[in-house]
Structures are given as structure tokens and as C-alpha cells.
Amino acid sequence: MPSSADWTAVINLIEEVMTEEDLLSSAVTSARTNVREIAALPAADIAGHTRGLLAAATRALADRRGPTDAELAFVAELAATRARQDVPIEAVLMAIHVASRVIWSRAREIAAIREIPPAALLDVRELYDDWAEAVRARLISEYHAVKLSQGTRAGDREAVLLRRLLAGGSTAVLAAAEAGLPAGGGLWLLTARAGEDAAVGRLQRALRTQRPMLLSFDGGFLVGVAARPPAPGLIGADTAVGIAGPGEPGGLAALRRLAIAALAAAELTGRRGLTHIAEVAVLAAVADRPDLSGALLERHAAARTALGAQLRPVATAVRAWLEADRDAALAGQRLFVHPNTVRNRVQRFTEVTGIDPAGTVGGLNAWWLCGGWLGGG
CATH class of the missing domain: 1.10.10 (Arc Repressor Mutant, subunit A)
Structure with a gap:
């Protein structure tokens, strides 16, 4: 074990790193850049949960302990949120790993400058790894518990058909035919941010008036697949919707990425209603590159x-x-x-x-x- 003075020096270093103005932004940017499954989530959402985890880790390291029940309750809330957003648990764990890597990289830089013994930093890192393992176990168990409770939704016909469509290949062609959509192509995919507000409910009801239309929730988004774009005026002015197409059934996964990019660009500029990716191609490219945004800000x-x-x-x-x-x-x-x-x-x-x-x-x-x-x- 390091001496009391060395331990205090390392803890002071960690607390200083955690409060650096740009560190959280850098950690969130790295996570969104390296883990595509969370890139579509609002940056504020990721930043809020990352800040909570970092604060809990700092307190645990300072007290030389594992996570408390209160801290694990926060972890459970994070797991439940990501489960409801249909973000894979592997992506959640990888995002935390990427953010942690940014934190510890900065800690090593400062420790070298201040000539803090490497052994002291290693001991604190080992304690952090023990803390992270307990957090990881709680994340996994809570995530699967929420998913199990959503079993009825997983069996929903439209949700199953949408997953098959996004799988591509012959599976998508058969799913399109089963959904009453043209199996030969000409499909349009639209997305809106999932939520509990009334606007999303109104959007669902409006879109279901257009047939054929496959509509379900996927990865934190309301996703619709249709044989033609929504009729003018069908989408109200209170909701942002991104759309891409036309495309083949086997290429709907790519259309989904483009529609989400169109939605992000629309939200970035305060647009409402229907926004096709071609209308905001440059803005979508901007919104999809947080690494370049970080470079511009740093410059x-x-x-x-x-x-x-x-x-x-x-x-x-x-x-x-x-x-x-x-x-x-x-x-x-x-x-x-x-x-x-x-x-x-x-x-x-x-x-x-x-x-x-x-x-x-x-x-x-x-x-x-x-x-x-x-x-x-």
C-alpha cells in the first residue's frame, strides 16, 4: 500500500482531473465517436450519466471503498434508461470504458509532471477497477431485468418486422412483403425522437393513417417505414422528423442512419416537421462528427x-x-x-x-x- 501522503496526493490529483472544465466534454466526445450505438443519444444525456459515475468513483476512491447502495441505485437507473432506449448493454459498458480511459490518461499525464510514484497511482487504479467491476455487475443485472419485463413488447409484430427489415438481405425482403411494403424497393424510412410527450403520440396516430406504414420504437427512436413519404401536412409543426429514401429493403439500415442524421441536423437548427437528409446534408455531416467539433473548439x-x-x-x-x-x-x-x-x-x-x-x-x-x-x- 502507498503511504498516506502518496495516497492523498493521488486522490487530490484524481479530484482535480474530475473537475477539469473540458475533461467531461472530451470523455463524452470520445464515447460518442468510438461507440456508434450511443452516438444518436443527446450529448446532455450521456454527459449527465457520465458526470454521476465520475463523481461516485471519486468519492469511493477517496474513502478507499466500493460503491454504496445509493451509488448502485444510480447505476441501476442508468441501466434501466439505456434498456428502455434499446441501447445494447455491450455499448453501455464500452462507452463507460472509453470515458474511463480518457480520465486515466489525463491522470497519468499529471502524475508524471508532479512526480507522483507510479506504484501509488497503480494502487488507486486497482481500487477503481474493483469499484468498476461492482458497477458493471449491477449494470448488467439491472439491464437484463428491465429487458425481461419488456418481453411483451419484444413480441410485438411490428417491432419484430422492423428488426428483420433492419437486418438486411433476404430477411428484409421477406419482412417487407409480410408488412405489405414493396419488396422491390422504393421504401422511405423516417425517425423521430422517442419520448413520453403528447407530440410523439400525435405523430404516431397521424402516421398510422397512411398505409402501408410499419411503425415501431427502436434504439430510442420512433421508426417508420413506408412505401412513400408522408403526405404534406401529416406531420405537425411541433415535432422534428428525419427521413431518408427511397431505398431497397436490404438497405434500410443505411437509411436509418441517414434519417437519424437528418433528425439530429433538424434539432441542431430548431427545424420542425419533416426534414429529408438531402436538405441538411452538410449539417448532418457536422452533427455526426463530434471529434471534428472537438478539434475546432480546441483550436x-x-x-x-x-x-x-x-x-x-x-x-x-x-x-x-x-x-x-x-x-x-x-x-x-x-x-x-x-x-x-x-x-x-x-x-x-x-x-x-x-x-x-x-x-x-x-x-x-x-x-x-x-x-x-x-x-x-
Whole structure:
């Protein structure tokens, strides 16, 4: 065992690492980039659960103990949430592993700088591994318990048909025929964020008026497969829906990814109603690359610091100016400020970042970067 002083030094180091401003964002970005099954989940959802696990781990290490009943209750809640979202348990465990790897990598860097004995850090890491194993066991048991309670849903005909469609190959062709969909192609796939709100219920009822339509929940999304796009006006203005197609039955898994990307882009820009992936192709590419977003934010970290209290007004003005097709008067009208205020804030952004938002590439980078700043990235 390390000396009391060494142990205290390592614990202080771990607590410091856990409170680093950008560490959680980096851990979440790494998890979403490396584990595709959770990439579609809201970043705030992943960040909230990751923050809870990190806080619990820090307390346990400081007290030289395993997880308490209260901490395991939080773990059970996480398992139940991911089970209801149909995220595979393997993906949940891998996401936690990836986030932990980011944390310990940073801890090793600081330990080397402060000349903390490697043996002391290793002892703390071994205790963390024991803690993580208890958490892993609770995650698995609770996850399977929730899945078992959902057995009736797993037998739902539409859910089974949707899984077969997404499996591809001859299985998908047969499932399409069984669902009354064209087995020869021309299929459209749409997605909306699953939830308990009334908007999703209204969307389900509206979509079921169009036949043929296969509709079920999958991986945290309401997924529909149809022989044609929904009729104009069928989807209300209170719900964001992504759609991709047309495509063959064997290619529905790819259409699902595109429809989810269209949905993410629509949510990113506040769009409602039906959004086809072709309408937001560039935005979808942006939303699907949190690793590139992280690189952009890191590149301009100094600019963010330089802006200080003006960060949000400047970022908001730049986004509004770009979304108004660089019309300062229109952007000012939307923001309730004078057009010259918009121009001055755009100029300030250019000065601190070196990005010219008037250019094509510069405009894209400016819009993306300001979105990251406004989103707390």
C-alpha cells in the first residue's frame, strides 16, 4: 500500500482531473465517436450519466471503498434508461470504458509532471477497477431485468418486422412483403425522437393513417417505414422528423442512419416537421462528427477566453448573421439589436479567431464553432 501522503496526493490529483472544465466534454466526445450505438443519444444525456459515475468513483476512491447502495441505485437507473432506449448493454459498458480511459490518461499525464510514484497511482487504479467491476455487475443485472419485463413488447409484430427489415438481405425482403411494403424497393424510412410527450403520440396516430406504414420504437427512436413519404401536412409543426429514401429493403439500415442524421441536423437548427437528409446534408455531416467539433473548439480555445463575457452575444450574432444569409439588418431584427451591433460582433469574432465568416469555408467553420460555444462545448 502507498503511504498516506502518496495516497492523498493521488486522490487530490484524481479530484482535480474530475473537475477539469473540458475533461467531461472530451470523455463524452470520445464515447460518442468510438461507440456508434450511443452516438444518436443527446450529448446532455450521456454527459449527465457520465458526470454521476465520475463523481461516485471519486468519492469511493477517496474513502478507499466500493460503491454504496445509493451509488448502485444510480447505476441501476442508468441501466434501466439505456434498456428502455434499446441501447445494447455491450455499448453501455464500452462507452463507460472509453470515458474511463480518457480520465486515466489525463491522470497519468499529471502524475508524471508532479512526480507522483507510479506504484501509488497503480494502487488507486486497482481500487477503481474493483469499484468498476461492482458497477458493471449491477449494470448488467439491472439491464437484463428491465429487458425481461419488456418481453411483451419484444413480441410485438411490428417491432419484430422492423428488426428483420433492419437486418438486411433476404430477411428484409421477406419482412417487407409480410408488412405489405414493396419488396422491390422504393421504401422511405423516417425517425423521430422517442419520448413520453403528447407530440410523439400525435405523430404516431397521424402516421398510422397512411398505409402501408410499419411503425415501431427502436434504439430510442420512433421508426417508420413506408412505401412513400408522408403526405404534406401529416406531420405537425411541433415535432422534428428525419427521413431518408427511397431505398431497397436490404438497405434500410443505411437509411436509418441517414434519417437519424437528418433528425439530429433538424434539432441542431430548431427545424420542425419533416426534414429529408438531402436538405441538411452538410449539417448532418457536422452533427455526426463530434471529434471534428472537438478539434475546432480546441483550436479556438484562446479566442473563447479572449471573448470572456462577450462570448454568447458574439456567437449568437455570428450565427444569426450567417443564418440570415449575412444580412445584418435581418439578423439585428431577429436579435432585437441594431444592425451595426451585429456587424461589430461579427468583426470582433473575426479578430479573435482569424476566421473570415464572409467566405464559404469560413462561414461554415464560424457557424459550427459558434454553435459549439453556445452549446457549452
